[in-house]
Amino acid sequence: MFAWSAPDNVGFAISTRDGGVSLPPFDSLNLGDHVDDSPEAVAENRRRVQSRFAMPSQPVWLEQVHGTDVVSLPLNPLDAHANRADASYTNVPGQVCVVMTADCLPILLCDRQGTEIAAVHAGWRGLCNGIIEAALSRFQSFAADIHALIGPAIGPTAFEVGSEVRQAFVVAHKAADKAFIPASPGKYLGNLEMLAHQRLIAAGVKQIHCTSECTYSLSEKYFSYRKTSKTGRFASFIWLKN
Secondary structure, three states: OOOOOOOOOOOEEEEEOOOOOOOOOOOOOOOOOOOOOOOHHHHHHHHHHHHHHHOOOOOOOOOOOOOOEEEEEOOOOOOOOOEEEEEEEOOOOEEEEEEEEOEEEEEEEEEOOOOOOEEEEOOHHHHHHHHHHHHOOOOOHHHEEEEEOOOEEEOOOOEEEEEHHHHHHHHHOHHHHHHEEEEEEEEEEEEEEHHHHHHHHHHHHOOEEEEEEOOOOOOOOOOOOOOOOOOEEEEEEEOOOO
C-alpha cells in the first residue's frame, strides 16, 4: 500500500496484476471486463479484490471513454448509461469509486476532512481536455483542502507521442511544454505525471503525492497496454468508510 496523507476515514487501494485467476495474457488479477477475458474470471477477480481490501460495497465500475464526464455516486439505477464516464465522485459513506488503467493515469482525490472523494481516469486526451478540473469542480471543499494521489502510469522514458499531442497540451496549458522532451523528428517523450501535477497545482491543489511507478517498465507488476496491447487492467479505488 502506498503512503498517502488521506484522512483515517478514507479507504483507498491500488491493485496489481497478481492474485487473480485470469489466464495469460490477462494473468492474473485482470479487473477489466472489456478486454476479451473470461467474464467468469473477471467476476472472480473483482470479488477477490473487494474482499482483499475490505471494501464496504461493490465498486461502481465505469465505462471509461477517455472523455471528461464525471458521475456522482450512487448512480441513477434507471439510467442504463449512467456509468459512462471517466471519473466518479461521492460524499456518501460506503460508496466505492474506482478507475481502471493500463498506462493511463489513475488519480485519487479526497478532501482534508474526509467527507468527499473522487477517482479519475486520465488518459492523455482526458487529461488535456480537463478531466482533473471537471472532477475537482464536484467538490464542495476548496481546492487547497484537497489531497491528490497520482498512481502508477506509463513513465516519461516510455510515453512517446507525436508533435500534435504536445501541441494540444501546450495550447491548453502553456507550462506543459516542460513535460515534453524531443525523442526523434516529430516525436516527443511526454511526462503524464508532471502534466497532471501541473494541472492540479494550477487548480489550487497543494497536497499531491506521486507514486512515480512506470507501468511500462514494471509490466510484470502492472498491466501495460503499450507493452502488450492485449492485456488486462488494474484498478485504483477510494471510499469513505461507514
